[in-house]
Amino acid sequence: xxxxxxxxxxxxxxxxxxxxxxxxxxxxxxxxxxxxxxxxxxxxxxxxxxxxxxxxxxxxxxxxxxxxxxxxxxxxxxxxxxxxxxxxxxxxxxxxx
Numbered sequence: 001x002x003x004x005x006x007x008x009x010x011x012x013x014x015x016x017x018x019x020x021x022x023x024x025x026x027x028x029x030x031x032x033x034x035x036x037x038x039x040x041x042x043x044x045x046x047x048x049x050x051x052x053x054x055x056x057x058x059x060x061x062x063x064x065x066x067x068x069x070x071x072x073x074x075x076x077x078x079x080x081x082x083x084x085x086x087x088x089x090x091x092x093x094x095x096x097x
Contacts, residue, residue, distance in 0.1 A: 070095050 030037045071083055071094055078086075080094055 069093070072096070 027037065035041060035043075069087075069089060071087065073083070073096060074086065075082075083089070083094060
């Protein structure tokens with residue numbers, strides 16, 4: 001057997017092109033009018049809209065991250081750094097009861 005005699009186990013599948021005329025005719029499977037029926041049919045990315053909605057003022061801080069945490073001291077002279085380490089807190093205000 002030589003290289004030009006080798007055949008595939010499975011035949012190639014024909015790729016289905018939408019919107020190219022041929023036997024599909026008229027709208028060629030694209031529906032009727034609208035953005036999706038036109039050539040190019042680019043859709044605006046959703047992430048772009050989310051980025052636009054976020055406030056971008058200088059010094060703005062998200063309130064959901066900066067909630068104060070009420071903590072009781074385990075040891076009388078415990079520092080804030082020790083409390084953060086004990087409770088696994090990252091950022092935010094600590095109010096002591």
